[in-house]
Amino acid sequence: MDALTRLVQQHVGEGRSLRIREFAERAVDPETGWTPSKSLVGNIVAGHQVKVSPPLVRAVAAGLGVPLRLVQVAAAAQYLGLTLEKAGDDRLAYGLGARPTERPESAQA
Template identity: 80%
Template sequence: MDALTHLVQAHVGEGRPLRIRQFADRAVDPETGWTPSKSLVGNIVAGHQVKVTPAIIRAVAAGLGVPLCMVQTAAAEQYLGLVLKPEGAADD
């Protein structure tokens, strides 16, 4: 699954709440102040493989204006294959 890609693409791009430039301007890691380069933002939006770090995850959450845990979960699913199930959900 490309969960992180789908999450970003649901918020960023033509006909979405944020333009790429707006997302890039808002994507600032609140802990360190680090901001991804414009090319890295473009790669994230396009769904290209990126080296995921905690700073990128925090910056993406800030850029999208969504809870950090939502971006962490999407990144874990896309890059680690980890799928979290709600409590009480049956195993497949």
Template identity: 55%
Template sequence: MTSDGPETLTSLVAATLTQDGGPDTIDTLWPRCIDPETGYRPSRTTVWKFASYGRAETVKISPPLIRAVAAGLGLNLRRVQAAAAFQYTGYVTSELAGGTAVHMPGVDASEASKSKAIMDAWTEEESRLPGNHSAE
């Protein structure tokens, strides 16, 4: 990806590796890749595959895997999720009041009235429940 295009999971992983000027090797990155919710730990080989677009295509993506990689990289989970979404689906994300919209590149998600109405309804529903759900 070019520096002005959306991030990919591969670009995030490659940027942290010493071969691309980063502080890590696979052997220093991989041990930190632990899903904080489930304790899932991907294999060293799985983490290594993310450093190359060709190898990354062979990985089965799952929420625990993305959370583990985000933890290992020390990056915000939503950023890593957005990078994975773009790499594996071609969709991009936009933050809107009430949530994150996933959409085709070039679409102005803030103008998507149905999406906005759905997010507004969800925000209203959550506000009636105890706890701060949008912060979770």
């Protein structure tokens, strides 16, 4: 699952609401001031694997104007295999291929 790539591709690139240059200018980590290069943004849009870090995730959220948690979940899904399943009003997180019934009791939300 390429959740982070798809999230960025929905908003950034040719024919989207943001061009790569515009996104790169907006994508500033509010904690550190770090910003990804246009080439790094281009690699994300192109679907290439990139080194994910907390500053990158925060910068992507700022650049897209979306909640940080959305980008964190997308990055975890793409790079760690985390999946989320809606169960009633709760969201249960389980990852790395385990189904909720396979999780140890201590891992249940």
